[in-house]
Amino acid sequence: MAMCLATPHRPQYDGGIVLNPELNDGLNGWSRFGDAKVEHIESQDGNKYIIASKRQQSFHSFTQKFNLEKEKLYTFSAWLQVSHGNADIAAIFKTQSGYETAGWVLAQKGCWSMLKGGLVVNSSGPVDLYFEFVKNFKILIVIFQILSDPKNRYSNEGARGVENYNIPDQLLRFTSSNGIAVRGHNVFWDDPRFQPSWVGGLSSNDLWAAANKRVSSVVGRYAGRLFHWDVVNENLHFNFFESKLGGSASTIFYQKTNTIDGRTVPFLNEYNTIEESRDGASSPARYLQKIQQLRQQGYRGPLGIGLEGHFSYANLPYIRSAIDTLASARLPIWVTELDVTAGPKQASYLEQILQEVHSHFAVQGIIIWAAWSPRGCYRMCLTDNNFRNLETGNVVDRIRRVWGSAPRGTTDSNGFFEASLFHGEYEVKIKHPNGEKISKLHKFNVVPEGDEPNTVQFKIDV
Template sequence: MRALLMLLSWVFLQWQLAFGASYDGPRYDYYASTECKTYPEAPLYDGGILADRTGKIPMTYYKMETGVYSPAFVLYNLTGTTRYTFSCWVKIKGTVSTLLKARLSTETSTSKCVGTASAKSSCWSFLKGGFVLDSPSQTSILYFQDVEANNAIEISVTSPSLQPFSVEQWKTQQEENIRTKRKRVATVHVSDSQGNHITGASVTAQQLSKDFPFGSAIAKTILGNTAYQAWFAKRFNAAVFENELKWYTTEPEPGKLNYTLADELLEFVRANQIVARGHNIFWEDPKYTPSWVQNLTGDELRAAVKSRIDSLLTRYKGEFVHWDVSNEMLHFDFYEQRLGYNATFDFFATAQQSDPYATLFMNDFNVIETCDDVNSTVDSYASRLKEIKEGGGVLEGIGLEGHFSKPNFPLMRAVLDKLATLKLPIWLTEIDISNSFDQQTQWNWKEIDTTCRIVANYYT
């Protein structure tokens, strides 16, 4: 019996070392949906603080600047720094579909977006988002807005939920998820050359490599700079070339290919066992499309596009773990305007044939940073990803540029939850914080990395 108790104590000690103390606060609910459903589902957290003592969720109506009345929730005594996660199911009447925004208005700040959903008249759509206040608010209004300001639209809202998490609760769950999702217990048995068990042996462990990719952009400025190279290789195990693979660099004039800089950067990452992402094959923004390509149409443009894919991916077959096939296509459509809406399907299919070893990505901005950009809502991104896959494109990864002003962590997590329902790898491909903030403030928001690693890893 004593031996059994000692064994159980040892197991419990190992569990504590690996996973730490358990968390008994409210659990973040990762549920999300990008499907429009016949019937709405129950509210997360049983409604959270929206529910009264009887479990009912009172709703009022708010008159917006347009004179239209919107379903709304009057919120009292919201606290600053608290992370509020909001969700509900929405449906409309008066048009087939539209983009709805959930907005929060306080007595001390202008109205801000806290979540979006592509709402339809035939089914219920799930809206998930959240917010953090800079300062406490005695009375706030959370309401809904049709981005087209169509006065004829009726908005129905059901199963709403608003759940607060303190900074400590949020951080504790992050740390717990890191322990449970990214760490494991390891048992080391030590024996001599004859296989006899050795007790009291001293064992040390040293990490030789990192499994989770953490990287940065590099450019031609690193070439020949040994101090910079050593600094980079010590800190990062992943890299992306800033401009050296882009079409305007590798082929500034038709037929005049120049891969010199890309080859030299590739030699550096190879020598230091750093994985590299290929960025990018095509950039939909005409401003970053080679000037000579901008003048092409029809068959000439199709031939140039095919030549670009064949040349780039044949040369670097197997060298880059990812390729951003179509960059920022939620905001720009240079190729679709000239070759048809489905042109991107062929880009992905051809790229996969040229380099079947690489994971092919879409990549865009303002998906995770904000919900104010109507071009790049989480539902519009998910819809485009589905279209490409259903159209025959071999799309295997979701790229999120992260150009942050002030991060909204509950919104970030909600966006990741919805994208994760597609069961594709999610990468934060770019990250920067506005230099309008001082370095200490920027450092305080290092949680961006933690949030993205946890949620993306949780699903994929």
């Protein structure tokens, strides 16, 4: 979970291109941004920091100017706190063409929280860094509709009390017979626009009854047959059930789901946490706060982090820093709905994002959101209507070949064979040169364990 420290750590990379990063030279390199009183302070323990007070607007703070280059990848970090309560703070770079949000942090009183982020710029030139304080903010969002999953919009209960699981049952019979694993998406959706038509008029008591029936029905029916449940979809951006049933509604649903189906990991699932640095509603800090809220309200069971991954562009430094932050929760992370908006760089962005996400040790799986239908795909297709690969399909096939390639080789005179492998589960067979002795199938798992190479030993009788 994200830390809040009495004393901040030293700057990463010795501050990089930041002038006077540890503030050992007063305010050298730093100046006022907007209408604020900016002061250099040194605490009794020797920690030096800047205070921005008497601010008139949310963006009034302090600033430093940098020259950034197009297409370079920039990481960014800072330690922040507020004088009272807590607040979301964004690090923003004012460029020649607009504003780039590098990251967010939920800052608190009395301790230092780390803002970790990154950015790319569209053109080379001077930029101004400043910090924007957001309290009790409201985010305006374009709502989208997904029609690909019969369970997604509760269409199996179009009228109250009338359930029809015919389509999902058929889908599960097909996937089971073909060895295809299935995620449960989703038990509930917290967006009020995606509730069955009959739900809106229910009283609180009736809604509780309907919600409890929903959990028991769908989770009970498919218990043990799925590998994840998205229990309450998008409950960072929306709060339909909390507004009707109280602030602990999500926690109760997670607990009920885990009680009914203890073999399947319940997940949160959100958009814009890694895709869009400007959306503070679902920032990594807010995601960790939601996890902490579930724990504080009494849910102690397993939990997973679902990141939808609906990208419009590839801000690789921000993606990496966001996942770094989420990884501090030490929970399984999956990218659950990966796609890229159509455009001339769609395939290029897709490849960059897949490589970046796959390379992070904390990411356990990736699901591409490209289900085909005669009416087209949600935002990204891999093939045309004759099932010929589009460029995005070529990207996926090429990457799968690389990721799934099986190294072969001969051991040295001491019986060692060295290979560079991605993190994950592997199976290995050992064959004697005479061709007669073949070992049984051995399984092993490659996990991040520092910089030292891992050694796995197998034996074969000859």
